[in-house]
Amino acid sequence: QLTQSPSSLSASLGDSVTITCRASEDIGRSLAWYQQKPGKAPKLLMSSASTVQSGVPSRFSGGGSGTDFTLTISSLQPEDFATYHCQQVKSYPLSFGGGTKVEIK
Amino acid sequence: QLQLQQSGPQLVKPSETLSLTCTVSGDSITGNDDYWGWIRQPPGKGLEWIASIYYRGNSFYTPSLKSRVLITIDAARAQFYLNLTSVTAADTAIYYCARGGFWRGYYFDYWGQGALVTVSS
Numbered sequence: 001q002l003t004q005s006p007s008s009l010s011a012s013l014g015d016s017v018t019i020t021c022r023a024s025e026d027i028g029r030s031l032a033w034y035q036q037k038p039g040k041a042p043k044l045l046m047s048s049a050s051t052v053q054s055g056v057p058s059r060f061s062g063g064g065s066g067t068d069f070t071l072t073i074s075s076l077q078p079e080d081f082a083t084y085h086c087q088q089v090k091s092y093p094l095s096f097g098g099g100t101k102v103e104i105k
Numbered sequence: 106q107l108q109l110q111q112s113g114p115q116l117v118k119p120s121e122t123l124s125l126t127c128t129v130s131g132d133s134i135t136g137n138d139d140y141w142g143w144i145r146q147p148p149g150k151g152l153e154w155i156a157s158i159y160y161r162g163n164s165f166y167t168p169s170l171k172s173r174v175l176i177t178i179d180a181a182r183a184q185f186y187l188n189l190t191s192v193t194a195a196d197t198a199i200y201y202c203a204r205g206g207f208w209r210g211y212y213f214d215y216w217g218q219g220a221l222v223t224v225s226s
Contacts, residue, residue, distance in 0.1 A: 032212035034152075041201055041216035042152065048210065085152055089211040092165040094142075094154040 002086055004097035010105040015076050019100045021069045021086035029065045030090035036099075037082045046071070047089070073102070107132040109202050109217035117196075117224050123189040127202030127217055134183045135160040140205040142213060143176060143187045145198040148221075153198075157205055158185055192224045 001024040011017050021031065029049040034042035044053050049069055050062040059074045073080055081104050086097040113125035127141070134141065142157035156176040158164040164176050170189070178185040189196060199221050203213035 030210070032210070034213075041203075041219050042213070043216075044212060044214050047212045053214070087152075087154075087212060092157075092211070093167045094157075094165075094211055096144075096152040096154065098151045 002088055002095055002097035004084075004086055004100050006100060007098060008101040008103060010103045011076055012105045013076055013078065015105075016072065016074045017076060017102060018073075019071045019084055019086075019102075021064075021071070021097050023067045023069070023088055026066050027088050027090040030088060031062075031064070031069050032087045032089050033062055033071045034085045034087065035080075035082050036085060042085060045084075076102075107204065107215045109204065109215060111200070111202055111217040111220045113200075113220060113222070115220065115222060117192055117222060118226050119193055119224055120191055123187070123192050123196065123200075123222055123224075125187045125200055125202070125220065125222070127185050127187075129183045129185075129204075134178070134185070135180050138206050138208050140165075140207055140211070141178065141185045142203050142205050144201045144203060144213070146201070146219075147195075147198045155187065155189075157211075159207070194224050196222070197224045198222060 003022045031049045033046040036042040046062045083101045108131045110128045117123045140157045143155040156166045158176045160180045173190045175188040199219045201219045202217040204215040205213045
Protein backbone atom coordinates (compact mmCIF):
# COMPACT_ATOMS: atom_id res chain seq x y z
CA GLN A 1 0.00 0.00 0.00
CA LEU A 2 1.21 3.46 -0.94
CA THR A 3 -0.18 6.67 0.54
CA GLN A 4 0.51 9.96 -1.18
CA SER A 5 0.14 13.35 0.43
CA PRO A 6 -1.23 15.80 -0.13
CA SER A 7 -3.92 14.68 -2.55
CA SER A 8 -3.80 18.14 -4.09
CA LEU A 9 -1.92 21.39 -3.66
CA SER A 10 -1.97 24.88 -5.06
CA ALA A 11 1.25 26.68 -5.83
CA SER A 12 2.54 29.64 -7.82
CA LEU A 13 5.02 29.76 -10.66
CA GLY A 14 8.52 29.65 -9.25
CA ASP A 15 7.50 27.92 -6.01
CA SER A 16 9.15 24.77 -4.75
CA VAL A 17 6.81 21.91 -3.85
CA THR A 18 7.33 18.52 -2.23
CA ILE A 19 5.06 15.50 -2.56
CA THR A 20 5.31 12.60 -0.16
CA CYS A 21 4.73 8.90 -0.76
CA ARG A 22 4.63 6.51 2.18
CA ALA A 23 4.80 2.73 1.82
CA SER A 24 3.20 0.34 4.30
CA GLU A 25 6.36 -1.77 4.37
CA ASP A 26 10.05 -1.36 3.60
CA ILE A 27 10.55 -1.21 -0.18
CA GLY A 28 14.16 -0.07 -0.14
CA ARG A 29 14.56 2.39 -3.00
CA SER A 30 12.14 0.57 -5.31
CA LEU A 31 9.89 3.50 -6.08
CA ALA A 32 8.99 5.25 -9.32
CA TRP A 33 7.36 8.61 -9.95
CA TYR A 34 5.13 9.56 -12.88
CA GLN A 35 3.68 12.81 -14.19
CA GLN A 36 0.26 12.76 -15.83
CA LYS A 37 -1.38 15.61 -17.70
CA PRO A 38 -5.11 15.70 -18.47
CA GLY A 39 -6.10 13.29 -21.21
CA LYS A 40 -2.62 11.82 -21.46
CA ALA A 41 -0.88 8.66 -20.34
CA PRO A 42 1.47 8.86 -17.35
CA LYS A 43 5.08 9.73 -18.10
CA LEU A 44 7.90 8.12 -16.14
CA LEU A 45 9.91 10.77 -14.29
CA MET A 46 12.03 8.82 -11.91
CA SER A 47 13.00 5.26 -11.04
CA SER A 48 14.84 3.81 -8.05
CA ALA A 49 13.50 6.68 -5.94
CA SER A 50 15.91 9.27 -7.31
CA THR A 51 17.14 8.28 -10.79
CA VAL A 52 15.81 10.92 -13.15
CA GLN A 53 14.83 9.69 -16.60
CA SER A 54 16.45 11.11 -19.71
CA GLY A 55 14.89 14.39 -20.76
CA VAL A 56 13.35 15.21 -17.38
CA PRO A 57 14.32 18.71 -16.22
CA SER A 58 16.80 19.00 -13.37
CA ARG A 59 14.25 20.87 -11.22
CA PHE A 60 12.71 17.44 -10.49
CA SER A 61 14.39 15.48 -7.72
CA GLY A 62 13.49 12.43 -5.70
CA GLY A 63 14.61 11.08 -2.37
CA GLY A 64 13.95 8.67 0.39
CA SER A 65 14.23 4.99 1.11
CA GLY A 66 12.50 2.34 3.14
CA THR A 67 8.97 3.63 3.67
CA ASP A 68 9.18 7.38 3.11
CA PHE A 69 9.83 9.06 -0.23
CA THR A 70 9.63 12.54 -1.66
CA LEU A 71 9.33 14.16 -5.06
CA THR A 72 10.42 17.78 -5.13
CA ILE A 73 9.86 20.24 -7.94
CA SER A 74 11.93 23.36 -7.51
CA SER A 75 10.84 26.53 -9.27
CA LEU A 76 7.50 25.37 -10.71
CA GLN A 77 7.03 25.99 -14.41
CA PRO A 78 3.69 26.18 -16.29
CA GLU A 79 4.20 22.71 -17.77
CA ASP A 80 4.63 21.18 -14.29
CA PHE A 81 0.98 21.60 -13.34
CA ALA A 82 -0.21 18.01 -13.51
CA THR A 83 -0.97 14.98 -11.38
CA TYR A 84 1.92 13.00 -9.92
CA HIS A 85 1.79 9.31 -9.03
CA CYS A 86 4.19 7.10 -7.11
CA GLN A 87 4.50 3.35 -7.74
CA GLN A 88 6.22 0.66 -5.71
CA VAL A 89 8.39 -1.46 -7.98
CA LYS A 90 9.88 -3.81 -5.41
CA SER A 91 7.63 -6.79 -6.00
CA TYR A 92 4.38 -8.05 -7.48
CA PRO A 93 1.57 -7.17 -7.04
CA LEU A 94 2.54 -3.69 -8.16
CA SER A 95 0.73 -0.72 -6.67
CA PHE A 96 0.35 3.01 -7.13
CA GLY A 97 -0.32 5.83 -4.74
CA GLY A 98 -3.55 7.80 -5.00
CA GLY A 99 -1.98 10.68 -6.90
CA THR A 100 -1.25 14.33 -6.11
CA LYS A 101 -2.72 17.06 -8.26
CA VAL A 102 -0.56 20.19 -8.51
CA GLU A 103 -2.67 23.20 -9.44
CA ILE A 104 -1.94 26.83 -10.13
CA LYS A 105 -2.67 29.20 -7.25
CA GLN B 106 11.01 4.50 -30.96
CA LEU B 107 8.80 2.00 -29.18
CA GLN B 108 5.09 2.56 -29.64
CA LEU B 109 2.10 0.84 -28.09
CA GLN B 110 -1.26 1.09 -29.85
CA GLN B 111 -4.40 0.01 -28.07
CA SER B 112 -7.61 -1.20 -29.65
CA GLY B 113 -10.91 -2.58 -28.47
CA PRO B 114 -14.53 -1.63 -27.82
CA GLN B 115 -15.39 1.55 -25.97
CA LEU B 116 -18.68 0.22 -24.59
CA VAL B 117 -19.26 -3.11 -22.89
CA LYS B 118 -22.51 -4.35 -21.35
CA PRO B 119 -22.65 -5.43 -17.71
CA SER B 120 -21.82 -9.10 -17.14
CA GLU B 121 -20.03 -9.33 -20.49
CA THR B 122 -16.29 -9.61 -21.21
CA LEU B 123 -14.02 -6.65 -21.85
CA SER B 124 -11.34 -7.46 -24.43
CA LEU B 125 -8.45 -5.17 -25.32
CA THR B 126 -5.46 -5.50 -27.64
CA CYS B 127 -2.12 -3.72 -27.46
CA THR B 128 0.10 -3.77 -30.54
CA VAL B 129 3.81 -3.15 -30.08
CA SER B 130 5.90 -1.53 -32.79
CA GLY B 131 9.33 0.05 -33.08
CA ASP B 132 11.00 -2.64 -30.99
CA SER B 133 10.67 -6.33 -30.28
CA ILE B 134 8.02 -7.70 -27.95
CA THR B 135 10.46 -10.50 -27.09
CA GLY B 136 12.99 -8.36 -25.25
CA ASN B 137 14.76 -10.32 -22.53
CA ASP B 138 13.99 -7.79 -19.83
CA ASP B 139 10.54 -6.64 -20.96
CA TYR B 140 7.25 -7.32 -19.27
CA TRP B 141 4.05 -6.03 -20.85
CA GLY B 142 1.32 -4.73 -18.63
CA TRP B 143 -2.19 -3.35 -18.30
CA ILE B 144 -3.07 -0.50 -15.96
CA ARG B 145 -6.42 1.20 -15.53
CA GLN B 146 -7.68 4.50 -14.15
CA PRO B 147 -11.32 5.09 -13.23
CA PRO B 148 -12.43 8.60 -14.25
CA GLY B 149 -11.00 11.15 -11.83
CA LYS B 150 -9.19 8.51 -9.76
CA GLY B 151 -5.75 6.97 -9.37
CA LEU B 152 -3.93 4.28 -11.30
CA GLU B 153 -4.47 0.57 -10.70
CA TRP B 154 -2.10 -2.08 -12.03
CA ILE B 155 -4.00 -5.05 -13.45
CA ALA B 156 -1.55 -7.59 -14.86
CA SER B 157 1.80 -8.10 -16.59
CA ILE B 158 3.17 -10.78 -18.90
CA TYR B 159 6.51 -11.90 -20.36
CA TYR B 160 6.72 -13.01 -23.99
CA ARG B 161 7.19 -16.60 -22.85
CA GLY B 162 3.91 -16.42 -20.97
CA ASN B 163 4.97 -15.87 -17.37
CA SER B 164 2.33 -13.59 -15.87
CA PHE B 165 1.36 -11.71 -12.72
CA TYR B 166 -2.04 -10.42 -11.61
CA THR B 167 -3.42 -8.03 -9.06
CA PRO B 168 -5.17 -10.14 -6.41
CA SER B 169 -8.44 -8.20 -6.44
CA LEU B 170 -9.06 -8.95 -10.13
CA LYS B 171 -7.25 -12.26 -10.54
CA SER B 172 -10.42 -14.37 -10.72
CA ARG B 173 -11.76 -12.30 -13.65
CA VAL B 174 -8.63 -11.33 -15.59
CA LEU B 175 -6.59 -13.08 -18.25
CA ILE B 176 -3.53 -11.55 -19.89
CA THR B 177 -2.08 -13.28 -22.95
CA ILE B 178 0.55 -12.56 -25.56
CA ASP B 179 1.15 -13.40 -29.22
CA ALA B 180 4.79 -12.65 -29.96
CA ALA B 181 4.40 -13.43 -33.65
CA ARG B 182 1.77 -10.69 -33.96
CA ALA B 183 3.62 -8.40 -31.52
CA GLN B 184 0.42 -8.11 -29.53
CA PHE B 185 -0.73 -8.72 -26.01
CA TYR B 186 -4.26 -8.87 -24.73
CA LEU B 187 -6.49 -8.26 -21.74
CA ASN B 188 -9.72 -10.11 -21.04
CA LEU B 189 -11.82 -9.04 -18.07
CA THR B 190 -14.94 -11.09 -17.48
CA SER B 191 -18.25 -10.33 -15.74
CA VAL B 192 -17.76 -6.58 -15.89
CA THR B 193 -19.75 -4.10 -13.84
CA ALA B 194 -19.94 -0.32 -13.77
CA ALA B 195 -16.96 -0.38 -11.38
CA ASP B 196 -14.80 -1.55 -14.29
CA THR B 197 -15.45 1.66 -16.21
CA ALA B 198 -12.02 3.21 -16.63
CA ILE B 199 -9.31 4.37 -18.97
CA TYR B 200 -7.25 1.29 -19.74
CA TYR B 201 -3.57 1.64 -20.60
CA CYS B 202 -1.07 -0.85 -21.91
CA ALA B 203 2.57 -0.29 -21.05
CA ARG B 204 6.07 -1.76 -21.10
CA GLY B 205 7.66 -2.69 -17.84
CA GLY B 206 10.93 -4.28 -16.95
CA PHE B 207 12.09 -7.13 -14.79
CA TRP B 208 15.77 -6.89 -13.84
CA ARG B 209 15.89 -3.16 -14.64
CA GLY B 210 12.82 -2.57 -12.47
CA TYR B 211 9.09 -3.04 -12.64
CA TYR B 212 8.36 0.56 -13.59
CA PHE B 213 6.58 1.37 -16.88
CA ASP B 214 8.60 3.43 -19.32
CA TYR B 215 6.42 3.34 -22.44
CA TRP B 216 2.64 3.65 -22.43
CA GLY B 217 -0.16 3.32 -24.92
CA GLN B 218 -2.51 6.22 -25.55
CA GLY B 219 -5.18 4.92 -23.22
CA ALA B 220 -8.76 3.92 -24.05
CA LEU B 221 -11.88 4.76 -22.09
CA VAL B 222 -14.03 1.69 -21.68
CA THR B 223 -17.51 2.29 -20.34
CA VAL B 224 -19.59 -0.50 -18.84
CA SER B 225 -23.24 0.28 -19.42
CA SER B 226 -26.35 -1.34 -20.82
